[in-house]
Each structure stands twice: as structure tokens, then as C-alpha cells.
Amino acid sequence: MYKIINKKALNPTVIMMDIEAPLVAKKAEPGQFIILRVDENGERIPLTVAGYDREAGTVKIIFQIVGGTTEKLSHKEEGDYLQDFVGPLGVATHLHGLKKVCIVGGGVGCAIALPIAQKLHEMGADVTSIIGFRNKDLLILEDEFNACSDTLRVMTDDGSYGEHGNVTVPLKEMLEAGEKFDMIITIGPLIMMKFVVATAKPFGTPITASMNPIMIDGTGMCGGCRLTLNVDGKKVTKFACVDGPDFNGYEIDFDEAMSRGRMYADFERHAHDEACNLFKKEVK
């Protein structure tokens, strides 16, 4: 069992937790993920590591309430325990040798982008961060990004905070102005990453996208997390759990990934409603 040491709501639907898991904390690197189960018979869900404290032996997770499992997880409090917590899984983001990087995060994806930005900053790289949210209420981690970015652009879709527009607007502006990044690292909704890739393409800037497909074991056994890459005109099947979660953005078939991500959309909606009803009953 894995103890919840700290819990904080970052906005109405995004929650941060520090989980006691010394073995995972010892090894975790930015870009890797963990798999957890809330309770016995619970679903296994992958969450990308949002931070770690090697000395305290804790791993930070940040998640958005979207389905039944994240709803249940959101009702766990400090001092409660999670049934299972395993990792770190996947390959860490390759940061070695990068001098000037643009991080493009969207929504809760910013939580995963943050440790990458922090690590790059520690390494002495020049970090530009573009973080985007639907509106002001959903904004998270602005101060943290400010602390580790040489340039920070905060975007909201409705203009209720920061600049009006989505993350591709400043990216395009910078690339057109002649900014040369060694790498763009993008993490967020698939549709956003697809357009970030499309924006960068004419400039040929190398781009890494962090994928978060449906997974079960996370150790290269089930193949549920497979995605298709187009490598030199050839279709190649890769597994996000062991080959990723980071991939060359130009090679990813985002449309297929988006379609596969919706496989259980009905089930998820139903499970979320069920979980909500359950908690409402408990309150009564």
C-alpha cells in the first residue's frame, strides 16, 4: 500500500498528490510514468510523473478527473493509501545536450512538462515555455513555470487570462521571427500536439511528443498502447509503454491515436457518472 503524503487541488478538476513510493522516487526521471490502482479490483491507470523527491521518497502525480478511476482517486485524502503504485516506467525524455528548448504544454499536460522544464533549467539550457489552458479557472503551475523558464507565454482559449489564443500562436510567431530551438517538447491533448507538430513542420525543428494512450500492464506485455509511426514512408507499430512515451512528433499518426483513445469513451462517461453518484449517496 502506498500512502498519500500530500494532496492539493490545483483547480476544480485537477489534483496534485505526493505518494510515498521510495523505490520509484529513487529512479524516476522526467518523462517517465507510473501505473496505479486506487483499490482492490480497481483499474490500472498510467500517469506521467509530475515530480519526485528522492530524499523524502515521494512521487508527485497530477491528474484531471475524467473517468471513474480518477473520480475515485480524487476522493482519497492525505493519510489514505493507494492499493498499487508501480514504476518508473517508460523511457525518460532525452534531454542530454540540449541548449535551447521550447516546451509546449496544454492543460493537465503542463504538469508533466514542468519537471522537464525544471531539469533543462538545472542543466543550464535556455527554456521557453508556452502553456495553454481553456480558461483562467483551469490555469495551473504558472509560478513554477515562471521560476524555470527564460521566456514564459501563458495562453487561454477564451482570453480570460494571459494571451488570447492557443499555444500554436506564439510558437509560430517565434519560429517565424527566426528563433532556433534544438528541440520542441510538446505534452498535452492529442489534438493540440497534432497542431503543434503541424506548426513546427515548415521550420523543420526537431519535435518530441509525449503520448499517453490506454494501457494495462505498462511493461510491454499487452500491446494495448500501440501506436503507428510513419518512418521514412513505412508504417511501424510501436508500444508507448516500452518504446515511449516520447516519440518523434513528425512520425506519429495522431488521427489514429485520437481514434483509439476514444475506444471506451461511453464506458468512461458511464463509469464517471456511477462513481459520482456513489459519492453523492455517501454524502447524503
Added chain:
Amino acid sequence: MAKANMSLTRNAMPTQDAQVRAHNFDEVALGYTEEMAIDEAMRCLNCKNMPCVNGCPVKIHIPEFISKIKEGDFEGAYQIISKSSSLPAVCGRVCPQEVQCESKCVRGIKGESVGIGRLERFVADWHNTYCTEAPVRPESNGHRVAIVGSGPSGLTCAGDLAKKGYEVTVYEALHTAGGVLVYGIPEFRLPKKIVAKEVETLEKLGVNVETNVVIGKTLTIDELFEMGYEAVFVGSGAGLPNFMGIPGESYKGVYSANEFLTRSNLMKAYLDNPDTPIMKGGNVAIVGGGNVAMDAARTALRLGAEHVYIVYRRSMDELPARKEEVEHAEEEGIEFRLLCNPTEIIGYNNPEDPRDPKNGFVTGIKCVKMELGEPDAKGRRRPVAIPNSEFEIPVDTVVISIGTSPNPLIKSTTEGLEVNDHGGIIVNEDGLSSRTAVYAGGDVVTGAATVISAMGAGKTAAKAIDEYLSNK
């Protein structure tokens, strides 16, 4: 002693009725009664040269345990089996006995062989039901061994070493111990409480099981040695599932057998209101003809499918699955589409509406008819496509069950560990890898194979580890 039972046929295994069991996840075979077991044991001639033992990968003293059954000493029979096997209740259920011990039985020359597997199962179940005595934990010899993976090879290796006094820790990546026995083999063939019981028995012998530790990620093999383990056995099992490389394999509703079975078995998606989703109902095509394919087909049926098809490119004679599983599948109404090879998976696509929620879901599988041509190098007749014979089977779910490649995590994080072209760890006849004190066995060495061959490998390695550490 009573005279031998010279009946040419063995005692039939009581089973749940096919029409009933096709709709539940309870065990299909119900097991012999004491009377049936004794009657069947009487068919054993107690041959002096024991041909059956040579057919057993772990060399169970078969005539000896059967003699105990004849005497009604079921616990005595169990003690004899447990000298050679750490998982008798499992083997009695999932071993392909017809090509192992039973294939060598003298009674099989004229009539049916003795039901050795059924007797083994009976004895193990009898012990688990009636024996309350905890196994005696041997005195520690002070040596520590780490086992990677809690599947059949790992548990066997752990059990054999623990019985010799080694302090053994088994590291399991998933949240439950048992490996393929819990994520792969379905409840109706191997109830999970039986696996749990076998693991519990090992724990009573002093084996320490740590779940949620992925060796190669959470800890490396080198760190295990730093932690004080003197030898490591790697039984991390099958890895990435193979796909066919035909168009449409990314449509929603296409699963690998590993994923489909893991969702149902380990994650219990077969229960009402599960936390883990799975596609249920409709028509389902399973591609492949092994035991895993049969398990997937029968699981799909129990999840409520209307039609379940086994699509296999050779004929009935070449089906690699255990005979009993094929028979059970046929009885339950699984439809065999033999000499058929898939060429494409078809998905729904509404050109008018890209947001149509049905877009991207499977609607059918296109196949081509095959005929058997010349024998290949292994002597199996090679299936050849018949021109212009393409046809489509309308299905909602496709489960690809054409094997796996060994797990990649350990080789990628262990320096000096040599692997073959298929990614399998290279070992010598003792199970020793290219790294000192690192042994391996099971699917991570051979690629997908049987539970019992993995157990055999675990046993061989345990013996070698014991010799290595005793002489160190």
C-alpha cells in the same frame, strides 16, 4: 490389493454442461470423486521402467503417487508429487498430458492411457481441501536468491530453492503474483484461488513475494546483486504481442490475446460493473490456433458474444492447442474457420461525418482460403492461399493470438546479458546466461511455450543455482 482395472477407457472427467458453462466463468472440469480416482488409479500397471516419468518435464514419480491413490492415501500421493512439482493443482489442469506422460503410458497402446493429469489434479485438490498442516519451513542456509517474475518458472525455481533452505524473494511487476497463471489463463480453466493457494504454500515455505516491482525499471539486475542476492533467476515471461502486419490492426476492437485476456482475467472485466472496460457481445474473431486462442475464444463467448470464430490458416490436425481445450471449445459452440488466413481488418468509416462515434470500430475481417501444400523444413505442410477466394466475416472484435516476443525490459537494462535474434535470453543447459550467477528460463528464453516447460526450466535452474552457491 485389488486387481488392476483392465477397462480400455478411462474414467470420464465430470464437467459442467456445455450449454450452461458457455455463460459462466466457473471451472469447466469438476474433478474426480474419491471413488473415480481410486478406480482410475487401478488402471495403472505400475510398470517397472516407468515410461510415463520420462514424458514428464519435471519427472514426477508417477507410478509411485498413483500407488498411494490405490491405497486411499491421498495425502501420501500429494507428498510424492510435491517432491517434484511446486504447483500440482496447476499442472493437473493445464499440462498437455496427452503429449507428455500420458503419451508414454502402456495402457494407451490398446485403449486409453491412464488419466494421469486428472489424478494429479485430484490429489492436489484433495490436499488443498483437507490438509491444514502448514509445510515445514526449512532452516535457512544463509544464501539469498532473487527471482524475477512470479509465473510458473519463477514460482517453481523459488519453491525448489526454498525447500533447500535458501532465502528467496520473488519480484513481480504486476499487482498479483502468478504471472500468466493469473493474467492469461482464464478462471474457467484455472480458478484464481488455486493459484493464490499455491503461492500461499510457497510463502509458508519462506518465499517472500514482492509485487509492483519491475526488474529492469524499479530495480536492475545489478542492483539486486548490490542488495546482497548471490544469484538471480529471470523468468519474466512473454513480452510484446505479435501482430500480423495487415491493414486495420489499429481499429478499435482489435486486441492482442494478451490484452483481451488480461482485461478479463487479471482486471476482472468479466464481473458485473467492472472498473476495467472490455468489448462484450457481438461477433468475435480469434486469429490463431493455440491454447491462448482457445482461452480467448471461450472468454469472448462467456462475455456474451453471439458468434465466436477461430480463424486458423492450417487444418484441425495442425491446431497446436491442447486437445481437451479444442473439444471443450467445439462443445460450447465456438465456430472453427480453418484453412483461412486474414488479409485485412475492416473498420467503419462514415465519409459524411468524421465525428460519427462509430468511426474506426471494427466491422469485419477479410480472409483468404488456404490449402495445404508441400511440407516445410519442420515437416508441417505449408498453407498456401487459394487465388480469388477472399471473403469477409462480419465481426465487432478481433483478437490476435499469434504469439509473443520475449519481454524487452531486462535485456535493455542488463549489460552483458546475451540474447538471440528473437530477443530470447541465451542460456546453457543449466539455465545459466552469459552473466555470472544470472539464470533464466521459461518464455523469456524460449518465446511462448507451455506452463510445464517453464516449470521444467525453473527446476533445472534451481538445481544449478544450488550447486553453484553450495560450491562457492
